[in-house]
Amino acid sequence: MKAAKKIRQLIASCEDPGQVQVLKDLVLSLQLGRPFELKRLYDIDIHYFDMALDLLKEWRFDHYISSRSRLIEQLFAEAMPDLLEKPKSEHPPETV
Numbered sequence: 001m002k003a004a005k006k007i008r009q010l011i012a013s014c015e016d017p018g019q020v021q022v023l024k025d026l027v028l029s030l031q032l033g034r035p036f037e038l039k040r041l042y043d044i045d046i047h048y049f050d051m052a053l054d055l056l057k058e059w060r061f062d063h064y065i066s067s068r069s070r071l072i073e074q075l076f077a078e079a080m081p082d083l084l085e086k087p088k089s090e091h092p093p094e095t096v
Contacts, residue, residue, distance in 0.1 A: 003054035004071040
C-alpha cells in the first residue's frame, strides 16, 4: 500500500491524532515547498516514522500521483482557512 493512501486512511480513522498531524504537516510542507523541522519525525513512533520515510521516497520519485492528489485535496480542504490568511508584514507599507 502506498504511503499517501495509508496516511489518508489514518486521517479518516482519527487514529493517534498527534502522530498523524506530523505526517499531515510533512505532506503540506512537501507540496507547498515550505520548511519542515526534521526533528519532529524523531518524536513520532517508528510505525509513523517509517511511513514518513516511505512518503518521502514516493514523493521524490513522483510516483503514485493519484493517491497523493487525493491526500493533498483532503489536507487543503482542512487547511484552507489557514492558507488563505495573508502573512502579516513586520514592516508597514511605505508611503510615497
